[in-house]
Amino acid sequence: METHIFPLLALADADGLSYRGFITVKGQELPFEIQLENGKSLRNAKLNGSPELKRLLFGHEKALKQRLEQCPSLTEFFIDLKDLLERIITKEKREPMPDESYYSKLLSELDAVGWDKLESLDPSLKSLTLILNDSSSRKHKIYITLSFSYPQTPLTVHIDLPSSASKMPNPTINFNDVISFYSKIASQFSLIIYLFDSITFKFLYAQIA
Incomplete structure (x- = not known):
């Protein structure tokens, strides 16, 4: 695959499936490595990078995966990636930095809900992800996004359940309210998920038998 548009992009293995380099965005040089599944397309390629690159791209994983599937070349993908990073950095510069109350409230909420429920931050x-265990011990991920004006601004929350149940009807700033609400929702879907799993298992067993 061609690399001429990025002179700092270099082949990292003999098979031609791994590249390392830097992408320069708004004066920042961000190291990365991209590993291809094959030399014909970017589908299922894996992008790794510096902690700063990972921070900037956090929450944009679906968009990256989509572009990797759609872009016919490394050149086109990195043009899109650079554009995305520029927009993210520009947006960050426009946002005010949080004050002490933001950090205090965030820490107190995590203390209250339990750090064992925190999957990622x-x-x-x-942005953070909480883990909710339903009555059948299935794990559900709750995705929370905070504004730097938090706690004055409510949380943005969704969960990996059907879309009709993924959003809270009322805004909240409390993590315990989020856990309580989605615990009830998860319980409602528990039987449906169990039946679906049972049907899937029986189907797979029938295919093997």
């Missing part, structure tokens, strides 16, 4: 402290 974006380095910017603006």
Whole structure:
């Protein structure tokens, strides 16, 4: 695959499936490595990078995967990636930095809900993922996005359940409210998920038998 548009992009293995380099965005040089599944397309390629690159791209994983599937070349993908990073950095510069109350409230909410429920926390402290165990011990991910004006601005929340149940009807700033609400929702879907799993298992068993 061609690399001429990025002179700092270099082949990293003998098979031609791994490249390393830098992408320069707004004066920042961001190291990365991209590993291809094959030399014909970018589908299923894996992009790794510096902690700063990972921080900037946190929450944009679906968009990256889509572009990797759609872009016919490394050149086109990195043009799109650079455009995305420029927009992210520009947006960050426009946003005010949080004050002390932001960090205090965030820490107190995590203390209240339990740190064992925290699966991931974006380095910017603006996005996090909580884990909810339903009555059947299935794990559900709750995605929370915070504004730097939090706690004055409510949380943005969704969960990996059917779309009709993925959003809270009322805004909240409390993580415990989020856990409580989605615990009830998860319980409602528990039987449906169990039946679906049972049907899937029986189908797979029938295919093997």
